[in-house]
Amino acid sequence: MRPVAEHAAAVAALLGPTAAETATLADARGRVLAEDLVAPHPLPPFANSAMDGYAVRSADLAATPVALPVAADVPAGRTDGPPLAPGTAHRIMTGAALPEGADAVVQVEWTDGGTEQVRVEQAVDAGQNVRGAGEDVTAGQVVLTAGTLLGPAQIGLAAAIGAGTLRVRRRPRVLVLSTGSELVAPGEPLRHGQIHESNGPMLAAAVDEAGGRGELLRFVPDDVEQFTRTLDDALAARADDPVDLVLTSGGVSAGAYEVVKDAFTGRGVTFSKVAMQPGMPQGAGHHRGPTGEVAVVTLPGNPVSSLVSFEVFVRPVLRAAFGHPQPERPRVRARLAEALSSPAGRQQFRRGRIDAVAGTVAPVGAAGSHLLAALAHADCLFVVDAQVTRVEAGESVEVWLLDG
Numbered sequence: 001m002r003p004v005a006e007h008a009a010a011v012a013a014l015l016g017p018t019a020a021e022t023a024t025l026a027d028a029r030g031r032v033l034a035e036d037l038v039a040p041h042p043l044p045p046f047a048n049s050a051m052d053g054y055a056v057r058s059a060d061l062a063a064t065p066v067a068l069p070v071a072a073d074v075p076a077g078r079t080d081g082p083p084l085a086p087g088t089a090h091r092i093m094t095g096a097a098l099p100e101g102a103d104a105v106v107q108v109e110w111t112d113g114g115t116e117q118v119r120v121e122q123a124v125d126a127g128q129n130v131r132g133a134g135e136d137v138t139a140g141q142v143v144l145t146a147g148t149l150l151g152p153a154q155i156g157l158a159a160a161i162g163a164g165t166l167r168v169r170r171r172p173r174v175l176v177l178s179t180g181s182e183l184v185a186p187g188e189p190l191r192h193g194q195i196h197e198s199n200g201p202m203l204a205a206a207v208d209e210a211g212g213r214g215e216l217l218r219f220v221p222d223d224v225e226q227f228t229r230t231l232d233d234a235l236a237a238r239a240d241d242p243v244d245l246v247l248t249s250g251g252v253s254a255g256a257y258e259v260v261k262d263a264f265t266g267r268g269v270t271f272s273k274v275a276m277q278p279g280m281p282q283g284a285g286h287h288r289g290p291t292g293e294v295a296v297v298t299l300p301g302n303p304v305s306s307l308v309s310f311e312v313f314v315r316p317v318l319r320a321a322f323g324h325p326q327p328e329r330p331r332v333r334a335r336l337a338e339a340l341s342s343p344a345g346r347q348q349f350r351r352g353r354i355d356a357v358a359g360t361v362a363p364v365g366a367a368g369s370h371l372l373a374a375l376a377h378a379d380c381l382f383v384v385d386a387q388v389t390r391v392e393a394g395e396s397v398e399v400w401l402l403d404g
């Protein structure tokens with residue numbers, strides 16, 4: 001059987017880095033900056049008030065209490081505020097530009113709140129309650145470097161320096177195609193012998209969660225001609241914005257109707273038994289479609305096998321392709337809460353729940369690769385090495401955190 005690392009390397013070789021493109025801020029979250037982002041102006045762009053109150057010259061408050069005429073009103077957003085004459089105050093709101101000549105702001109709570117004349121009870125130092133221009137960012141500063149993952153704070157910063165769009169790496173575009181004559185679309189009734197198609201929606205969601213662009217095609221029965229036509233039609237229809245990867249589910253083991261294997265064998269996709277459980281039957285390579293070659297990864301049909309294989313082989317490669325700084329799931333070690341056994345010669349990926357405080361991981365459900373409900377209640381996978389057949393309670397295992 002092929003070692004997990006060897007198949008992982010074969011999948012990694014399929015996808016190169018995606019190109020840069022321009023994205024709106026609304027479409028930038030979870031993506032990676034393709035170029036350094038430079039501030040065209042400082043932040044704050046101008047000295048402004050940190051408090052609602054009165055802009056003053058601090059020297060005018062040498063002896064308090066003191067009464068000063070209120071010569072102007074400066075709400076936030078006023079662009080034509082006059083200079084502050086000595087011996088006067090301007091009523092000012094948080095975020096409003098500090099008038100020329102003022103060097104401090106007295107918060108309204110330290111005054112009588114007057115609008116014609118204000119009585120100030122307490123003195124302020126020069127600079128008090130003033131946010132200086134460029135305190136946060138200077139003009140010309142590189143505020144975010146190429147390769148930065150864009151989360152809410154980074155998008156906020158980009159907006160603050162006035163960037164309406166950003167140069168980011170393109171999301172890998174992934175087509176998902178499930179196979180199986182037993183499949184029925186969710187929402188439609190089942191007859192005996194049929195099941196609802198769950199791998200497609202699951203894998204498309206997994207692609208999106210990883211940062212890619214998942215597109216779910218209508219599943220096909222175990223029919224090579226229909227499979228190939230569906231795939232080629234879908235690729236042809238996307239010729240303007242080509243697909244980076246095709247993910248198939250099912251049809252790759254040893255049965256009489258292995259549609260994916262039959263369609264691709266000897267035509268650029270290599271099928272292997274990989275030394276893991278779940279996820280033994282795997283395939284990877286290129287399909288020559290109507291628009292040229294497209295990378296293909298064929299995942300096994302058992303639902304847990306499908307998603308675990310995605311986690312092990314596809315997710316890190318998709319993320320690396322668009323420059324994600326952390327392609328892999330965070331990995332920690334934890335003590336196993338209960339003993340379990342594992343087949344010899346296959347690296348086992350069990351579903352678990354981690355207790356980060358206690359440093360333990362408990363198995364969720366048994367090893368069966370049809371146990372989708374257990375997977376849905378797990379927050380991690382943990383790994384039992386290929387040569388290990390039994391792990392005792394308290395022994396340390398590697399854990400992949402799924403919500404990280």
Ligand SMILES: Nc1nc2c(c(=O)[nH]1)N[C@H]1C(S)=C(S)[C@@H](COP(=O)(O)OP(=O)(O)OC[C@H]3O[C@@H](n4cnc5c(N)ncnc54)[C@H](O)[C@@H]3O)O[C@H]1N2
Nearest residue numbers: 178180197198199200250251252253254280300301302305
């Ligand atoms: N004689 C052998 N039989 C099997 C072997 C083997 O080595 N020799 N391997 C087993 C292992 S391990 C796995 S994993 C599966 C993989 O099979 P396929 O990838 O060919 O998948 P299918 O046979 O099409 O389906 C397997 C299983 O999963 C269900 N399924 C398939 N697609 C979906 C879907 N889109 N949504 C929900 N469920 C799906 C399907 O109904 C089957 O129950 O093969 C073993 N057999």
Ligand code: MOO
Nearest residue numbers: 278279280305369
């Ligand atoms: O490889 Mo299969 O995934 O064990 O059920």
